[in-house]
Amino acid sequence: MTEEKNRGFMKSDFAESVHQRSDQAKGLPFPPLQKELPGGEMELMELPEPDPGVVVKTEFYQLLKDRESRRQYTTESLSLAELSFLLYSTQGVKEVVGKGYATRRPVPSAGARHPFETYLAVNRVEDLTPGLYRYLPLTHQLLFLKASDQLLDPLAKANLGQRFVGQSAVVFIWSCIPYRAEWRYMAHAHKNMLIDVGHICQNLYLAAEALGAGTCAIGAYDQGAMDTILDLDGTDEYVVYLAPVGKI
Numbered sequence: 001m002t003e004e005k006n007r008g009f010m011k012s013d014f015a016e017s018v019h020q021r022s023d024q025a026k027g028l029p030f031p032p033l034q035k036e037l038p039g040g041e042m043e044l045m046e047l048p049e050p051d052p053g054v055v056v057k058t059e060f061y062q063l064l065k066d067r068e069s070r071r072q073y074t075t076e077s078l079s080l081a082e083l084s085f086l087l088y089s090t091q092g093v094k095e096v097v098g099k100g101y102a103t104r105r106p107v108p109s110a111g112a113r114h115p116f117e118t119y120l121a122v123n124r125v126e127d128l129t130p131g132l133y134r135y136l137p138l139t140h141q142l143l144f145l146k147a148s149d150q151l152l153d154p155l156a157k158a159n160l161g162q163r164f165v166g167q168s169a170v171v172f173i174w175s176c177i178p179y180r181a182e183w184r185y186m187a188h189a190h191k192n193m194l195i196d197v198g199h200i201c202q203n204l205y206l207a208a209e210a211l212g213a214g215t216c217a218i219g220a221y222d223q224g225a226m227d228t229i230l231d232l233d234g235t236d237e238y239v240v241y242l243a244p245v246g247k248i
Contacts, residue, residue, distance in 0.1 A: 009190075009191060010191065012188075012191075013188070014188060017186070017187075017188070020186060022182075022183065022184055022185065022186050023182070023183045023184075024183055024184045028183070030100070030101050030183055031177070031179050031180045031183055032100075033096070033100060033102070033103055033114070033138060033180075034117075034136060034137060034138050035117050035134070035177065035237070037136075037143065038143075042143060042144070043143070043144040044136070044141050044142070044143055044144075045128075045133075045141060045142040045143075045144060046140075046141055047080065047083070047084040047087065047140050047141060047142060048080060048081050048084045049084070049140075050084055050085050050088040050089075050092065051081050051084070051085065052085075053081075054079070054081050054082050054085050054211060055085075055210045055211065056210070056211060056212045057209060057210045057211075057212065058210070063206055063209050063210060064206075066209055067205050067206060067209050068214075069214075069215070069216040069217065070214025070215060070216055070246075070248055071164040071216050072164065072214075072248070073164070073167060073168050073169065073214065073244075073246025073247060073248060074246065074247045074248065075124070076124070076169070076246075076247040077124040077125060077126050077169055077247075078124065078125045078126070078169045078170060078213065078245070078246075078247065079125075079126050080125060080126055080127045080128065082211050082213070083120075083125050083128075083170065084140070085207060085211065086172070086204060086207050086208065086211070086245065087118065087135050087137075087140075088106065088140065089106055089203050089204065089206075089207035090106070090107065090118065090172070090200050090201075090203050090204050090207065091105060091106075091107070091114070091116065091118050091135060091137050091200060092105060092106055092137055092140065093105055093137045093138055093140075094106065096138070097112070102114075103137075103138075105137070106203060107196070107199040107200050107203050108196070108199055109192075109196045109199070110181065110185065110189075110192035110193075110195070110196060111181070111184045111185065111192075113180050113181040113183075113184060113185075113189075114180070114196075115176055115177050115178060115179075115180035115181040115189075115193055115196075116174045116175065116176055116177070116193075116196070116197060116200065116240075117134060117135075117174070117175045117176075117177060117237070118134070118135040118137070118172060118173070118174055119132060119133065119134050119135070119145075119172075119173040119174075119175060119230050120132070120133040120134075120135065120142070120170055120171065120172060120173070121151050121155060121166075121170065121171040121173060121229075122169075122170050123151060123152075123166070123167075123168060123169055123170060123171075124169040124170070124246075125169060125170055128142075129144070129147050130147065130148060130149045130151065131144070131145065131146050131147040131148045131149075131151075132145040132146050132148065132229075132230070133145055151166050151171075152166030152167065153166070154166075154225075154229060155171060155229070157222075157225065158221055158222050158225035158226045158229060159218060159220070159221045159222070159226075159242075160220055160221065160222065162218065162220075164216070164244065165218065165242075165244045166244075167244075167246070168244030168245055168246035169213075169245060169246040169247065170244070170245050170246075171242055171243070171244045171245070172204060172215075172242060172243045172244075172245060173226070173230065173239060173241075173242040174197055174200060174201075174239070174240055174241045174242065175230065175232055175237050175238060175239050175240065176193055176197070176237065176238060176239075176240045177236065177237050178190065178193065178236070179236065181193050193240070194240070197240055197241045200241075201217045201241060201243055204243055204245070205217075208245050212247065212248065213245055213246060213247050213248060214245070214246060214247075214248040215243045215244060215245045215246075216243060216244060217241065217242075217243045218241070218242050218243060218244075219241060221239070221242065223238065223239065226239040226242070227239055
């Protein structure tokens with residue numbers, strides 16, 4: 001049964017594979033911590049340093065009580081400072097360790113591999129042209145990919161008719177570059193990566209709530225359509241999760 005096979009995927013089989021050798025154990029070079037920048041001309045945007053001054057809710061227990069999935073947003077824009085805070089809270093880099101081997105971030109990741117890239121579909125963020133961006137966590141910058149003020153329909157269609165996705169101020173879209181984790185954990189990596197992306201999204205929930213904003217995690221989407229929107233190959237990089245954010 002498919003259900004039983006998938007139940008097995010959730011279980012740990014590290015003990016059964018002690019004799020396998022990963023690429024790390026073979027001495028192969030570790031993959032880059034961040035997706036390489038495209039060649040040619042590109043537009044990089046500096047983000048303000050993460051500022052706790054944008055937080056409107058500071059009591060942690062209250063944040064936990066108030067946290068919920070929110071699908072209705074106002075037409076108010078996010079500020080660039082608020083976006084910076086959300087990006088740092090989810091995938092910001094606190095420290096690069098081991099001569100580029102790994103990073104320490106506000107979220108845990110198996111082996112500190114952090115195999116995710118953050119893309120943004122921007123609708124309403126002050127000082128940003130509507131369109132698609134990629135977050136560069138090593139330098140806390142945005143890479144501008146393309147302008148578009150027509151994101152609502154393709155995002156709604158790619159998310160199986162969930163129109164609230166495109167009505168948010170910004171959509172956080174996380175892709176996975178699986179080899180970053182496979183290099184160390186081989187076939188075990190994929191379970192770990194799905195656990196790790198949950199850590200990222202929970203930080204987004206709490207950070208958004210702290211700003212007086214809301215989000216709703218989405219795992220039901222058309223894989224091919226979302227990969228196409230971001231121009232991903234669907235094999236060595238593909239979308240695994242997304243969450244719209246807006247003021248409430």
